[in-house]
Amino acid sequence: MEKRASIKGGEFIVKDITADEVFIPEEFDEEQQLIAQTCDDFIETEVLPNLDRVDSQEEGYMRSLLEKAGELGLLGISVPEQFDGFGQSFVTTQLTSERMGAGYSFSVAYSCHTGIGSMPILYYGNEEQKQKYLPKLSTGEWIGAYCLTEPGAGSDANAGTTKAVLSEDGKNYILNGQKMWITNAGFADVFTVFAKIDNDRVLSAFIVERSFPGISFNPEEKKMGIKGSSTRQIFFNDCVVPAENMLGKRGKGFRIALQILHMGRIKLGGNVIGAAKYSINQSVNYANERKQFGSLISSFGSIKQKLAEQVIKTFANESAVYRASKDVDEAVKQNTDDTISKEQALVDAYGQFAVEAAILKVFGSEALSYVVDENVQILGGMGYSAEMGAERAYRDSRINRIFEGTNEINRILVIDTLLKRGARKEFDLFGEAEKIVAGLDKYMGEKPGSTDYYERKRFYVSNFKKLALVLINAVSARFQRKLVYEQEILNNLSDIIMNIYVAESILLRVQKLESMNVPAGIEVYRDILDVFLFDASELMRKASRDIVYSAEADGNTDKYLEAIDHFSKSEGVNTRDARRRIADKLIDDNKYKF
């Protein structure tokens, strides 16, 4: 236990983690599985048969679905029991995020309400605010929303111009301004609104009720996807907000916004797993029924390749999401004490694992993009038709690369946060990097020291980390303070780090599974690991070479290219056969059962 709690966010880049230090989804207990099943049953019986009603925004329908989820207790999973919730761990919350993620537009309304719509009040509210709002939000009597984005303040959230001025009698704040892309705006009862008080340069946060005077709404936005999710602009015209509804302290709004975004990102990683599994099931069901040239299309290599890749990406994301989520829980457990509440510890943990959260956001949303795109492709004409729902999933998934911070912002965040942690000496990033560079000659000759399957894999993953460190050392020296302007290079670095985290997560999961006697046998899991590592090594090699040529590291280019060749190496894999075996299991089960 102590070992696990000692893992710091981002530290994986300099530290080798062992299988017994990570949580894998196969370890969910009976109760957690029951909760997951309740989510599945809810999605299957209440949401999926009614998607047209949801997407046509039938008056009151989405709200009624949320209320039904509330009756089952699914809106209060992470709300403490004293506020009529169920006080579940973060990893259980993630499991519900995953399962509810299969619900198309509904899952967006659900995630918004249970995440950014309710959690700011739990994390930053005072006792009165929590007593007043949380029980209502937890049961679904009230629905929550979150107002950060403005027409001129998207990725640059602190640029918002919504203003709050204290009334002369000191009893109310008067809000003026405009918010946009507000999820659940059409029916939410309570909004966390960010605004600047007087001439403050930083944001403050307020709890605003729909019934407060001076709040008005534009009609629904017409969107590419998640059409059932309510999205509107909100206007505050001398909106009167009681002074006691300020959330947290004055000027702490931006910090709240950032911390809530860290939470949102890691939860998005969970959410997309559910959507991906649902699409995979649709792909394989169709491939197992559709015949062409006298054969089921699931028997064709081209289709198997797609099915296998859908599985690999989803399994990879899942491995990383639950590993990081349990690390969050462990940090909470370790840090909660008499002076630090569980909620405070949780918010701190989101910040602590900001690098992982950004990785999960980017990797998860792009994995889902792949899955839904190939789902359309496997279904062919039927995929393009609105009849089967594949095109709906395709359109709905696209937002995941945009909200909760665009993938561009999050890629920069991954490397930027890591470098800052290194600069603050939270772990010895630059020292380790220098050590690798100084010892290059020694490392270059190294081969896996053991014939053991997992030892060999660990050797390569460890080399990937050395690769990242060498590159961090090189670009930091080359650009110094101007590195922040080299976004293309930062993106390359970020992709390398992302693949390292995910590759290691799969490795540790498969190694742990080895001892669990999985019904399907371990071989197919090893196939997933083999293919992912092989592909990741190629991707990292390319990204690294891009960095070296772009950085024009005078005179050192050859040295770096040599290092890249060595550190990005992985074992050769017959990817055709490995993918076929992965696809065959999926085809045989006719369902994602990995």
Added chain:
Amino acid sequence: MKIFVCLANVPDTTTKVKFSDNNQQFDDTGVQWVINPWDELALTRAMELKEDSGNNVDEVTVLTVGGLNTEPTIRKALAIGADNAVRIDAEPADSYVVAYLLSEYLKSYEGGYIVLAGIEASDYNGSAVGGMLSEFLDVPSVSAVSALNIEGDKVSLLREIDGGSEQVIAGVPFVAIVQKGIAKEPRIPAMRGIMMARKKPLEVIKGEAPEALAEMADFELPQVKPPCKMIEPENARELISLLQNEAKVL
């Protein structure tokens, strides 16, 4: 009054059925187990009856014959609302064994009770436990029950018969063998129920199983249907020839 609900643990209906040991055994590798759908409806009706205080139902107990692997489905039944559960630890080798073991347990119960048993289980479709159980207990049974209401100390049951339905009034104890219609749809366990389920009693008793009367000789999967043959309208002759020579129906 107490309601006992018999619960069979069956493979999820989407399970791809496979056999092992030269088609002598059902291969349960990787199978997800669920509450038999008919039993789940029975449990739903039991909960509805208990929730109406006018019915004077004190307790709903679920009964299962099976090993440790049945406990997740039992726990689900408790999460749905059953007050407690009894698992009779024995291999449910055939309907006779299951009915015998259930009856041995129920014989020791002295109060008034109703036993609800699903009309069939979706695994082997035996449809025999409910009837056998009532024989062992020497109490009446009513089969194909699609509605059940408690009216004072009597119970009114509606059962489907050829071309209509019939109303039966029964006194307790008795066994109701229920079919679809007994409840609208199964309940989804709510979070509160799930949290409470872990604290509810799940008693495990050792079952002294009699020798099974039935033996599984062999399993076989249904034949794959041959593809549909399309005949052009002008080829009536070919159609007739196929019907005569291949389908041999003319």
